[in-house]
Amino acid sequence: MPAYGGQMGNDTHGRTGQDIEVRYIGEDELPVWDRAISRGFLRPYSADATEYRRRLFEPGRWQGAFDRSDGGRCVGTFRSFDTELTVPGGAAIEVDAITGVTVSSTHRRRGLLSGMMRRDLAAARERGSVAAILIASEYNIYGRYGFGPATRAHGRQIDLARAGGLRAELPDSPGGRIGFVTMEELGKLGPELHERWRLTQPGAIKRLPTGWQLATGEVQSPGRVWQEPFAAVHRDAEGAVTGLAVYRVDDAWDGSCPNCTLTVYDFLALDRGTAVALWRLLFSVDWVRRIAVANLSPDDALPLWLNEPRAATPHPETADHTWLRLLDLPAAFAARGYAAPGRVVLQVDDPEGYVDGRWALEAGADGAGRCTPTEDEPDLALDAGVLASLYLGGETVPRLAAAALVTELRPGGVAAADLLLRTPLAPWNPDGF
Template structure:
């Protein structure tokens, strides 16, 4: 049996948490689901991240109890406007084998996980969407953008000479051992300054520094450099690779930035100056940069920077507890806005009054007052980190304005000094 009358998995399909002994089977199902050859067993890395109850799978009893779908979640912290954090349920490793599409397997795993996340106290869930039209039906909305750049160093004329850099600062290469020691502490300091940033687990650092391997993740040792201030304190980090490309006897190499952390603007300037000065490099590529990063304006000719072809929506957000999530972030102005929210699961549905104070705090309570705006919970997620505007959603027909000017009011209250941005896939 495929589905029941409500589109849920039928009696031949069982959705459940896997045991640690079933990780190899789950790992092979992920390879099938992501259309990748299973070139080697990834159990070693999977065990590092294994948590009972958080690795889900669908098993088809009619096919020899084969694992035909996978799903994983883990706890993380999400930085919100005002530098507070939310406990979130981070969803990843979502696959359904091609033989079992349209049987409700994703819906069953997602709803099971989100319900468990609410019980654990997660205020929201996050994921990186491989396809745009899948996750809106579960209440997710695109909440940050990846905005990469390709910079032609000759056309741009390089960095302006008047950019401030830390007095007495220096840039030094790091060994992998030094990176493993210094990187996590620096990232924990940096992420609390950037709305949309999330925690990096110890397993993340092991994978991204080659301490453990995962077949299919083609890690290669790159170049790692840290900026230290005059007191020797690390204030920034750049990780990059350089291709070996020549135009006859002339170097035509591209430096690709894989990770870039800077605690302040002068440190960022110093690290960019370092990257732009590497011998043989004619182009600098940054795959994921904040949409409002000033890097193009640091160039002598900003026209030398072109958008990267992979620029698109990135982190998706699903709020699970609307009052707690809205109280956790800061606001740019005092005001009041009544939101009529729809929710496919009903958890945040209803009419809510968002009241914000001059000190930047806010509270969200249920109300019977007339609604100013009507929108679904996914659109609230799109507005939450400051990467999207209500007036743009209104123009696109993605929310309804009942009081003239209400969308502009929402943008005033939700305005953030920097756009929400997340550099990390997961």
């Protein structure tokens, strides 16, 4: 699924000058905000996207920084919206999704990002958000605000000639069938399928209706060229939709020989049989010599389904994806499940204060857990961003301890915490926002 909007821009640090006003914008200010975000992302301003942004606008969630000394020009942007994040165990928590963050290159190092971020996080905590999420364009910007990388985009490129197809003995979906659908049909079938799928995948988020409208061409964002993709839907023997694949094929030829790449933009499957059937379809498309998918789960078995797994090489965009910031530890750790019982005491450093302090994290044999303040001696010391990286299971305690990001204060503390926090399924989010 294509990203819903722009992502992180330039960082700032320091105090906001008296000539700069940071505030929520009104809907009538969307045109100047729209120009500012293009400038902040270093994109040519090709068309007015005001009407598109109006579909997303929520009062009190869009911030702008305005320079009074320059006629009130908008020099910084920031917006957020509410969504849900699936956590280990299948529950979903309310989170504050942050996007559209930019500061003009003329106004860096004046505290604009800090001011907008702190206002948004405070408002999110007051609304009851358990955490905040974002996607960072640069790695070193958001750790200072308590964010840590929590999911990875683990893409693959597959040379079909080398791969030799999928293994013949892989189980398919008995009685299942695949058919192409129109964009209108995709807009009706896709959201319900995604709602079922996202609660099975830790790290997945709820998709906005606007995202489906962009993906199907119902709405087009100015400055972005939309081309209709192919959309294939898998139905089981009873006719229920259990998966989909959305892709495009480039028109590339080596002289008179086809040399095309099939790029997968969206792939959802509720079970292994559905996934195998859909991948068999994609591997059989005429003229295609390579398959590219920028964002697969780190756990995805696709390479092992190939007759030659080495034909699946890492995609250039493989990197950290969703960043997480915990705002309410008791609510966050009570929501997720645990694979093993145990108890550890964490000394958490959070300069912003939301999760600062000493916390006892414990889980029972039933998989339920809780996190409460304690005065017991700590087993581990870590900061808020590192704890966020551990929360969904995207990182392990021993690895972060080896990186000097977790300090063991009691012998055996790392092993105990690792056993408690490990998850059977790696977190993954296929969506931008």
